[in-house]
Amino acid sequence: MKKFIISLVIAMAGVGVWFTLSSTEAAPNVTFTSLEGKQFQTSDLQGKVVLVKFWATNCVTCIQQMPDTIAYYKQYKDQGYDTIAVAMAYDPEPFVKNYARDNNLPFTVTLDKDGSVAKAFDDIKFTPVAFLLDRQGNIVKRFIGNYDKAIFEKTLQDTLAKA
Template identity: 30%
Template sequence: MTLRTDKNPSPQAAATDSPSDPGRRRLLLGSAGALVAFGLGGCLSDGGLDLAGATVRDLDGKEIPLDSIKGSPTVITFWATTCPSCVEEIPHIQELHDTYSPKGVDVIGLAMSYDPVSQIEKMVEKKDMTYTIWHDADEQGAQAFGPVRVTPSFFILDSEGRIEYQKIGLIDMDRVRGILDGLTA
């Protein structure tokens, strides 16, 4: 976008630079829609995410193949201990674990690479997080899912690893429950 600094723009320039110009608005909205569709296109493929070869670590440092999540519906949230929205979301993720884990859904919190394990462990204890917590030490998880750059980033995968829902920011619990109810019916 060009910022005009003319003190006396011509009437023609004012008309074409006006944000209320319908043609310009359609172009901007269409471009934004295309970018969103392009950005999600790789995530929503029929074959699921390509998780082969990507690893994360449990809090003891043991390597976990990320493709081990296939086979069950999975909730995975990328989070950080220093992210206020992530901390706010923890009770909701815990509720999902308590409700859907008995129905076969894996619930995983994947801490970002910049979080020290000791800080993650303190948060897990403080917030009584009983769902699976992994550490994306080498950023392989973040790369496999997008790349993920913003927390919280939340995903629901079906048992084949296909993304059923994704959300950056706080989740819509009613919508999430509806999707998980459908995957566990």
């Protein structure tokens, strides 16, 4: 009986490891365009833990979350954390530029003018939606709407702790 229990525990651990390893999904390799016109791809972000956050200036929850988004960026950037704020295609470019300037957004803000970035990330239509990517460019977790700050920060810390 003891051998059976040990075998069962080992088998369950193996299934758990297999599920964890096999459930990672690579982030789509898209081209981002910053407010300054600089282009880069998802693959250029590898080596960092990155939050890709879809937002809009007319989204109340997005605006409410922005101080926390800024705080997380400032607190963890020296540990290899970055944030890419993706403004939705329906958000007028002057509004995005004014908001980024007036609020001193310290991270990269991009314009998804044709909606291709949102389409590639599960066809995002409503905001806020954020994807936390690990250093290998895999999606660790998706955060939708007004997500729990404690869960986000714990997931971020756990992801940063991994090589």
